[in-house]
Amino acid sequence: MTDLYIVSGFLGAGKTTLIQTMADHVFQGQKIVVIENDFGEAGIDASFLTSCDITVTSLSAGCICCSIAGDFYKAIGQIVKEYQPDVILVEPSGVGKLSDIIKACLKQKELVEIKRCITVVDSRRFDKYKENYGEFFMDQIRYADLILISHMNGDSGEMKGILGKLRACNQEARLETDFWDTIPAAVFRSGTRVQAVEALREEVIRTPKISHILRGLSSPFRLAREVFASVTLECDATLTTKELKDKLELVIHKADGMILRGKGIVSCKDATVLFHYIPGILKIEPCLAEGNKICFIGTGIKEQQIKSIFEGKL
Numbered sequence: 001m002t003d004l005y006i007v008s009g010f011l012g013a014g015k016t017t018l019i020q021t022m023a024d025h026v027f028q029g030q031k032i033v034v035i036e037n038d039f040g041e042a043g044i045d046a047s048f049l050t051s052c053d054i055t056v057t058s059l060s061a062g063c064i065c066c067s068i069a070g071d072f073y074k075a076i077g078q079i080v081k082e083y084q085p086d087v088i089l090v091e092p093s094g095v096g097k098l099s100d101i102i103k104a105c106l107k108q109k110e111l112v113e114i115k116r117c118i119t120v121v122d123s124r125r126f127d128k129y130k131e132n133y134g135e136f137f138m139d140q141i142r143y144a145d146l147i148l149i150s151h152m153n154g155d156s157g158e159m160k161g162i163l164g165k166l167r168a169c170n171q172e173a174r175l176e177t178d179f180w181d182t183i184p185a186a187v188f189r190s191g192t193r194v195q196a197v198e199a200l201r202e203e204v205i206r207t208p209k210i211s212h213i214l215r216g217l218s219s220p221f222r223l224a225r226e227v228f229a230s231v232t233l234e235c236d237a238t239l240t241t242k243e244l245k246d247k248l249e250l251v252i253h254k255a256d257g258m259i260l261r262g263k264g265i266v267s268c269k270d271a272t273v274l275f276h277y278i279p280g281i282l283k284i285e286p287c288l289a290e291g292n293k294i295c296f297i298g299t300g301i302k303e304q305q306i307k308s309i310f311e312g313k314l
């Protein structure tokens with residue numbers, strides 16, 4: 001039986017960062033495989049983690065909950081057979097519902113045992129995401145048994161506020177406010193499961209087929225692909241880092257709709273860089289992986305318009 005950990009959280013919360021930390025501090029010396037599910041097509045997180053010497057299986061261009069549940073279910077089987085890992089870490093897309101991922105994993109109960117359902121919550125965007133994307137964001141909080149907080153500004157009032165809000169959504173999960181690399185490994189490795197997950201277990205036992213487990217067309221809940229869209233661009237290598245930054249800023253400020261996330265690995269003329277955009281923050285840093293892909297995720301965004309802005313045609 002392989003231990004399986006789910007690391008969920010909304011767009012840009014810090015899932016990939018946490019997986020890197022867990023690989024170094026919790027599972028050092030163990031054979032780990034990460035299943036990466038990017039909502040966009042670019043496979044940027046997979047490239048990044050691979051450059052950190054982590055084995056990654058990538059499920060891109062769709063969300064486990066919407067369109068590729070079957071691929072995910074099969075990927076678990078293939079990984080166990082091919083790699084015989086000690087640990088599988090699953091990083092669902094930022095707009096994935098944790099309850100759906102748990103159900104798909106429970107369907108593979110002969111092969112994997114879910115040890116922890118972890119959710120990373122971006123403290124500064126809690127109210128906005130709850131209000132606008134609550135059906136996805138709150139599901140990630142409700143079904144977690146360990147919740148970690150990211151993007152804190154160090155203010156104790158802010159900390160108390162976010163802890164109260166999280167407790168109101170999930171009475172049972174362990175809440176951790178410490179820096180991730182200082183949290184004892186035992187906290188990550190196992191813990192008490194929350195009641196909500198036990199209810200999912202019952203549901204999965206009653207439902208014979210994976211395709212029937214996830215929400216059908218008659219469900220009142222929207223699928224992620226009905227709410228969010230992604231745009232992927234290929235970027236030529238003739239840009240400098242400064243030119244790339246200018247182009248990204250143009251897209252962020254001029255594009256219609258709401259860009260909730262941008263990321264990419266681009267081999268520029270002067271350096272290869274990884275960039276991250278979450279509302280209000282654009283971060284560009286050197287990167288070991290090579291690449292030329294950029295991905296934006298948001299609501300109401302238009303592919304052709306974003307491409308034209310990036311190419312300087314608008």
Ligand SMILES: Nc1nc2c(ncn2[C@@H]2O[C@H](COP(=O)(O)OP(=O)(O)OP(=O)(O)O)[C@@H](O)[C@H]2O)c(=O)[nH]1
Pocket residue numbers: 009010011012013014015016017018045093094149150151152261263276283
């Ligand atoms: N200031 C701050 N930045 C953080 C924190 N956690 C993550 N970040 C940064 O936020 C950006 C997004 O982090 P990721 O780990 O890629 O987030 P993710 O949840 O995997 O994002 P998706 O790709 O949208 O799924 C990166 O630039 C991180 O360095 C945090 O606690 N504080």
